[in-house]
């Protein structure tokens with residue numbers, strides 16, 4: 001065990017903290033990675049293809065398994081349909097199992113068909129709404145075959161100009177479409193509803209914020225929950241407070257982790273604002289979200305950085321944020337809050353945030369059979385070179 005770990009353990013033990021319990025919680029952390037992050041992606045200006053990018057969902061799973069191999073806390077992979085449509089989902093599931101991973105949330109794609117120009121579930125024409133509902137129905141069937149327990153829905157619907165359509169009528173169409181979807185869900189599958197304030201539409205988005213998503217969930221019943229994507233808020237919004245509120249109402253389905261400086265940038269979680277990430281994990285620990293099945297998915301697109309390395313770094317950042325949240329001196333925090341000791345409460349958080357938990361997370365990874373330094377181990381493994389050499393020919397996976 002490293003000297004740095006002993007120092008950290010000593011410090012935490014002196015505060016009466018059970019470091020073994022912290023390590024146990026960290027070993028149980030589970031993060032889902034998105035299949036679409038392993039394919040080529042870009043901006044509306046350009047897609048920069050990378051060498052060795054998977055050519056089909058089977059190869060995407062191989063890259064996801066590599067992330068899991070080095071971290072041992074990323075055992076499941078979210079799929080996006082039709083990007084990940086295959087003829088035989090049982091075979092895909094088997095391939096995942098052979099690689100030591102499993103298939104996670106199924107994400108319907110209601111934004112790329114030319115028919116969806118004016119929307120999908122809210123489209124003015126009934127035939128288009130039917131087509132969109134049918135696509136989600138196909139995703140439910142896929143979820144049944146893949147053993148997935150979540151349909152994770154992000155809706156691109158909205159309008160570009162005032163007067164283009166009626167808010168109220170679009171809302172009524174949305175509720176009708178979603179009610180049909182919920183009715184089609186088997187017992188074992190939940191529906192997550194993701195919100196986003198703008199993009200691809202610019203005037204109004206049909207599910208723009210957590211309140212809109214929450215309201216829909218209330219109308220749709222207990223199987224519908226809200227998904228919080230960290231890049232989907234206007235600037236200055238207190239995301240950790242939204243997390244606390246939704247968790248308190250038992251409507252926090254899960255996350256799409258990423259980070260951003262300006263818009264929906266989808267860069268590595270914790271790369272821009274690690275303090276916000278830490279505060280979100282603090283709220284989750286405070287309301288025992290980890291015992292309540294909240295799902296932790298990454299939703300990122302790595303356009304210029306190497307994709308697998310970026311994903312491994314992300315998983316590490318999420319582990320780091322969780323570790324820091326777990327070592328908060330909660331009795332001191334409660335004391336300070338009860339006594340109105342403003343800055344002592346703040347200091348309790350900042351003290352944990354400033355603590356270097358890397359010796360602890362490295363130990364946890366060692367115990368799990370993962371790599372102590374996952375990015376370095378991945379770099380040294382030669383995997384990137386091998387796949388770049390092997391994956392020649394065919395068409396690289398891409399969202400375009």
Ligand code: RM4
Pocket residue numbers: 107154194196229256264299
């Ligand atoms: C959206 C949203 C969805 C994701 C797509 C690719 O902005 O975040 O969750 O599936 O991008």
Ligand code: MN
Pocket residue numbers: 154194229256299
């Ligand atoms: Mn998302």
Ligand code: MN
Pocket residue numbers: 229231232264299
């Ligand atoms: Mn997004």
